[in-house]
Amino acid sequence: xxxxxxxxxxxxxxxxxxxxxxxxxxxxxxxxxxxxxxxxxxxxxxxxxxxxxxxxxxxxxxxxxxxxxxxxxxxxxxxxxxxxxxxxxxxxxxxxxxxxxxxxxxxxxxx
Amino acid sequence: xxxxxxxxxxxxxxxxxxxxxxxxxxxxxxxxxxxxxxxxxxxxxxxxxxxxxxxxxxxxxxxxxxxxxxxxxxxxxxxxxxxxxxxxxxxxxxxxxxxxxxxxxxxxxxx
Numbered sequence: 545x546x547x548x549x550x551x552x553x554x555x556x557x558x559x560x561x562x563x564x565x566x567x568x569x570x571x572x573x574x575x576x577x578x579x580x581x582x583x584x585x586x587x588x589x590x591x592x593x594x595x596x597x598x599x600x601x602x603x604x605x606x607x608x609x610x611x612x613x614x615x616x617x618x619x620x621x622x623x624x625x626x627x628x629x630x631x632x633x634x635x636x637x638x639x640x641x642x643x644x645x646x647x648x649x650x651x652x653x654x655x
Numbered sequence: 656x657x658x659x660x661x662x663x664x665x666x667x668x669x670x671x672x673x674x675x676x677x678x679x680x681x682x683x684x685x686x687x688x689x690x691x692x693x694x695x696x697x698x699x700x701x702x703x704x705x706x707x708x709x710x711x712x713x714x715x716x717x718x719x720x721x722x723x724x725x726x727x728x729x730x731x732x733x734x735x736x737x738x739x740x741x742x743x744x745x746x747x748x749x750x751x752x753x754x755x756x757x758x759x760x761x762x763x764x765x766x
Contacts, residue, residue: 548698577752586742586756587699600753634698641751643689646698 546571548637548647556653557625565620565650569637575599576618577644578610579634587634593618594640622652630654658682658745664761667737673730675760677743680724686747688719689754690728692739699742699756702728733764 549568557563569576575594579587589602593612607623616637622629630653636644660678667673679688690702703710703717705726710717716729730737740759 575752577754579754579756586740586759587754589753589755592752600750602753636698638752641748643701643704644699644752644754645701648696648698 548635548645550633550635550647550650552650553648554651554653556655559625559627559654561625562621562623563625563652565622565633565635565652567618567620567635567637567647569616569618569635570645573637573639573645574616575638575640576612576616577636577638578618578620579636579646580604581632581634581649583631590620625654627654658755659743659757661741661743661757661760663758664763667730667733667762667764669735669764669766670732673733673737673762673764675728675730675741675743675762676725677728678725679743679745682723682745683747685749686745688717688723688726689744689746690715690717691742691744691754691756692737693742693759694736694739702741704746733762735764735766738762738764 577592578590581587591601592599596612609621612618632649634649636646638644689704691699693699705717719726742759
């Protein structure tokens with residue numbers, strides 16, 4: 545039974561570009577959350593999707609947007625990339641009100 | 656800001672019990688205590704959670720004080736694979752999924 549899978553594992557983009565990160569939840573899970581983890585810091589909550597709608601959002605600008613598909617997979621989009629967006633982006637899946645299962649993340653480098 | 660306080664680091668000898676403290680003096684009645692850990696280059700891993708009773712699973716035990724202002728995560732027989740950053744998180748049912756990670760405790764298990 546595959547856990548949470550994220551793609552790609554590593555990505556290099558140039559400042560000002562746009563990026564899309566993808567997440568497939570653990571089998572049976574219907575809720576997806578996204579986190580950003582800067583080097584040496586704990587993960588920061590970006591937003592959460594349930595039933596294809598954004599359910600909660602953290603303190604991130606509108607440049608960060610997402611989507612959840614009918615099969616529960618999800619995408620995180622970041623527009624107008626800044627150098628400060630360089631981080632590990634983590635996806636977590638769960639059933640509503642159950643503990644989160646995290647993937648191993650996508651390492652984004654903005655140059 | 657994170658609602659918990661943890662020591663920045665601690666060492667533990669392999670085979671010994673590791674006792675990780677966490678202070679959460681402002682915890683509310685409907686907030687749970689969750690523990691996650693993050694091994695280097697991996698996503699966070701759920702360990703255990705509790706409301707007011709002590710909890711035990713195959714990974715660890717969670718002891719919550721009667722006033723709920725602090726708790727201790729116990730790894731009964733630490734192994735080298737338990738070396739990780741351990742996060743204590745307080746989470747309410749109204750913000751479920753929106754985990755607020757602090758700096759955590761870096762635990763190093765030595766042979």
